[in-house]
Amino acid sequence: MTPAVPLMLLGLVDAAFSGFRAYAGRDARIRKARGNLRAAGRGLAVGAALLLAPTLAAALLLATPDRARTYAALTSGGWGFLLPLALYAAAVLLSLAVYFTLPFRAGTLAMVIGLGPLTLLRPVAVATACLAAALNHGGAPALLVGAIAGAAVLCVEPIVYRRWYREVQ
Amino acid sequence: MLRVRHLEISDLITAVDLADGRRLPVRRDEVVRQLRDSGDEPAARIVAGLPADRDGTLDPDAVDRLLISVHTELQRLSEELRIGNRLVHLLGPLFTAIRADGGHPGPYRLVDIGCGLGYLVRWLAATGALGPDVELIGVDLNAALVGEADRLARAEGLDCRFVHGNAFELPEAATVYVSTGVLHHFGAAALAGFFRTQAASPALAFCHFDIAATSLAPIGARVFHRARMRHPLGRHDGVVSARRAHDDETLLRAAAVPGMRALLYEPRGLSNPFCTTLRPILGVRPQLEPPLRQALGRASRRLVGPEHLGPVRGEATR
Ligand SMILES: C[S@@+](CC[C@H](N)C(=O)[O-])C[C@H]1O[C@@H](n2cnc3c(N)ncnc32)[C@H](O)[C@@H]1O
Numbered sequence: 001m002t003p004a005v006p007l008m009l010l011g012l013v014d015a016a017f018s019g020f021r022a023y024a025g026r027d028a029r030i031r032k033a034r035g036n037l038r039a040a041g042r043g044l045a046v047g048a049a050l051l052l053a054p055t056l057a058a059a060l061l062l063a064t065p066d067r068a069r070t071y072a073a074l075t076s077g078g079w080g081f082l083l084p085l086a087l088y089a090a091a092v093l094l095s096l097a098v099y100f101t102l103p104f105r106a107g108t109l110a111m112v113i114g115l116g117p118l119t120l121l122r123p124v125a126v127a128t129a130c131l132a133a134a135l136n137h138g139g140a141p142a143l144l145v146g147a148i149a150g151a152a153v154l155c156v157e158p159i160v161y162r163r164w165y166r167e168v169q
Numbered sequence: 170m171l172r173v174r175h176l177e178i179s180d181l182i183t184a185v186d187l188a189d190g191r192r193l194p195v196r197r198d199e200v201v202r203q204l205r206d207s208g209d210e211p212a213a214r215i216v217a218g219l220p221a222d223r224d225g226t227l228d229p230d231a232v233d234r235l236l237i238s239v240h241t242e243l244q245r246l247s248e249e250l251r252i253g254n255r256l257v258h259l260l261g262p263l264f265t266a267i268r269a270d271g272g273h274p275g276p277y278r279l280v281d282i283g284c285g286l287g288y289l290v291r292w293l294a295a296t297g298a299l300g301p302d303v304e305l306i307g308v309d310l311n312a313a314l315v316g317e318a319d320r321l322a323r324a325e326g327l328d329c330r331f332v333h334g335n336a337f338e339l340p341e342a343a344t345v346y347v348s349t350g351v352l353h354h355f356g357a358a359a360l361a362g363f364f365r366t367q368a369a370s371p372a373l374a375f376c377h378f379d380i381a382a383t384s385l386a387p388i389g390a391r392v393f394h395r396a397r398m399r400h401p402l403g404r405h406d407g408v409v410s411a412r413r414a415h416d417d418e419t420l421l422r423a424a425a426v427p428g429m430r431a432l433l434y435e436p437r438g439l440s441n442p443f444c445t446t447l448r449p450i451l452g453v454r455p456q457l458e459p460p461l462r463q464a465l466g467r468a469s470r471r472l473v474g475p476e477h478l479g480p481v482r483g484e485a486t487r
Binding site for chain 1: 286
């Protein structure tokens with residue numbers, strides 16, 4: 001099995017959240033469900049485009065003569081890359097579940113020690129994933145593809161923000 | 170060594186004539202000097218980067234745009250921390266107590282002092298959380314924020330209004346005065362005057378929410394504002410607010426004004442600092458305390474009066 005599918009799905013979900021974050025704090029209306037959906041869609045679109053970069057990088061690496069070895073390195077590196085990100089995603093999901101299902105005091109807790117700091121930790125999660133990719137027998141190819149993928153997901157929010165939400169709505 | 174005084178940039182870059190509400194020009198170098206004198210070089214640098222005209226007067230339109238932008242981000246914090254629910258958790262029972270007290274038939278009026286973009290008032294209008302017999306009004310000293318609050322309310326067809334005015338002059342009569350994130354803008358001495366003015370009005374209660382002064386507040390504010398606010402001014406003022414927050418004792422003593430029973434909800438020791446970011450100081454007409462406690466149910470154990478503090482320091486030795 002290849003880790004490419006879960007990684008791509010995770011990247012796309014992350015891009016939708018990045019779109020939401022780019023819009024958050026830019027529109028002071030009370031009813032924002034439509035705006036949130038549009039922003040998530042914009043994040044998804046930008047993310048889908050940016051994630052072509054690591055896909056292309058992997059394809060180029062696989063076009064080299066030693067295809068089988070590169071494929072094996074990218075596969076095990078990919079699983080290594082996925083592990084820290086899956087843990088990060090689980091922490092986010094848990095915080096979101098607490099935030100949306102429990103009363104406001106628990107919601108505050110989920111925001112203050114969960115979702116707020118987790119946003120700041122995104123670059124750390126990506127760096128850890130890159131390291132894990134290299135260490136999990138992925139070597140330089142997995143590190144390269146992982147770094148490009150990590151940079152791509154981290155770029156979604158600033159791009160969506162600059163393109164659509166620089167001004168208050 | 171310089172003694173660090175905690176000044177918020179947003180308090181310094183706008184000025185109004187309190188007599189007539191007119192906007193006054195603000196000199197950039199004067200604000201920069203004040204911030205440097207207070208020992209806050211990063212804040213001085215933020216202000217030094219704001220646009221000014223040839224005479225060095227801060228561009229009022231740019232300042233308004235910046236403050237509207239920062240307050241829009243501030244609203245995101247209120248949304249994420251569910252400030253509306255937090256308020257209704259107390260104001261719901263408070264209005265239940267007022268309605269039960271036969272002497273005060275509706276309609277009632279809630280006035281949010283220092284409303285900024287009026288998030289709370291607009292949220293209450295959109296959700297109808299306090300009932301149709303409560304009129305909703307926001308007041309703020311900053312005309313640009315009041316104008317934007319009004320525009321936003323019109324855009325969504327919300328039944329509420331906004332007034333330009335000074336917190337200490339109570340431009341609108343109210344049944345209940347509320348505020349969120351405003352008390353730390355006033356020094357301890359001004360605070361007592363603020364509560365006294367409301368106690369001297371026909372209002373039945375006040376309920377002012379501000380940052381809980383816990384040891385976690387400054388670090389929590391730093392992390393959270395870093396994660397959620399984009400402009401350095403918003404990040405800076407958010408952290409300074411947490412440092413300036415009044416402690417339980419100051420609030421309870423200041424709110425113990427004639428005609429009102431001072432009550433603090435979720436004081437230190439009765440709340441988890443991770444769950445309580447903002448908590449209110451209340452003043453209620455004494456006859457409203459029993460029905461308020463009844464309407465609050467179990468939550469009323471978190472509501473304490475000045476007796477919670479014990480004797481004033483020095484009193485015991487007298
Ligand atoms: C930190 S902001 C809080 C805004 C809003 N209540 C919120 O929670 O987002 C403080 C607000 O108090 C207002 N303010 C400060 N001093 C005031 C005064 N004397 N009278 C009326 N409003 C005042 C400021 O203009 C600003 O909008």
